[in-house]
Amino acid sequence: MKHSVESATKVAPDVYAVPLLGAFGYVICEDRLTLIDAGLPGSGVLLERSVAGLGRSLDELTRIICTHGHPDHVGGVRELAGDRVDVRMHPADIAGLQVTLGDAVRRPSRGRLFAYLARTPAQVVPVLDGDILPVMGGLEVIHTPGHTPGSICLYAARDRLLFVGDVLTFRRGRVSYASRIFSDDLRAARASVQRLADRDVETIIFGHDPPWRNDAKGVLKELAARASRERSRDQLATSQEGAPWKT
Numbered sequence: 001m002k003h004s005v006e007s008a009t010k011v012a013p014d015v016y017a018v019p020l021l022g023a024f025g026y027v028i029c030e031d032r033l034t035l036i037d038a039g040l041p042g043s044g045v046l047l048e049r050s051v052a053g054l055g056r057s058l059d060e061l062t063r064i065i066c067t068h069g070h071p072d073h074v075g076g077v078r079e080l081a082g083d084r085v086d087v088r089m090h091p092a093d094i095a096g097l098q099v100t101l102g103d104a105v106r107r108p109s110r111g112r113l114f115a116y117l118a119r120t121p122a123q124v125v126p127v128l129d130g131d132i133l134p135v136m137g138g139l140e141v142i143h144t145p146g147h148t149p150g151s152i153c154l155y156a157a158r159d160r161l162l163f164v165g166d167v168l169t170f171r172r173g174r175v176s177y178a179s180r181i182f183s184d185d186l187r188a189a190r191a192s193v194q195r196l197a198d199r200d201v202e203t204i205i206f207g208h209d210p211p212w213r214n215d216a217k218g219v220l221k222e223l224a225a226r227a228s229r230e231r232s233r234d235q236l237a238t239s240q241e242g243a244p245w246k247t
């Protein structure tokens with residue numbers, strides 16, 4: 001079946017991928033609607049059409065969860081979030097969004113520019129590692145810093161889904177670590193994958209790529225093991241730098 005650009009694709013029971021501007025948003029259709037990630041500013045109209053195609057309405061949207069504070073994940077929040085929409089994000093990325101245009105211009109950096117572009121309404125509610133949100137029978141927040149300080153993954157045990165935002169990517173036919181170019185701290189981002197390896201995951205759901213279902217659990221374990229080996233190597237190198245015989 002051919003889909004138009006704005007149509008939603010089912011990725012799991014009651015979960016639909018919606019191509020927004022710059023990233024996928026994921027709509028969870030329960031009594032009310034939850035959105036994971038909101039795309040760039042201007043994404044609202046795309047979401048509205050896709051949701052209508054599912055026989056639902058944006059009036060039913062009650063919750064937006066942002067996997068992190070990059071503009072292609074939070075830029076659309078402002079136009080979607082009215083008083084009745086609960087917007088959730090990790091505090092480490094909320095802090096980064098409190099950037100004025102003056103800040104971005106006076107002290108330019110990629111982080112500050114991203115933060116300015118991504119600015120959201122003030123009423124973002126923090127989510128913390130270990131929180132269980134009342135979505136999909138319990139959606140667990142896993143803090144996985146590195147891509148940004150406040151990056152989170154969301155794990156739905158009932159459906160064995162893991163929403164990873166940009167903590168993992170899909171490159172050259174395989175699941176890979178976070179983007180080297182767009183990540184604040186690549187080493188931390190890789191280490192964070194170790195926090196995902198013990199979850200029973202059937203489907204990995206990315207911010208920018210189609211879902212991955214081929215031995216997802218094994219793939220996570222392999223990436224975590226590689227990150228652990230790299231970390232040990234780094235620690236060894238650091239300890240040898242300080243060794244007395246190295247002058």
Ligand SMILES: [Zn+2]
Nearest residue numbers: 068070166182
């Ligand atoms: Zn990102």
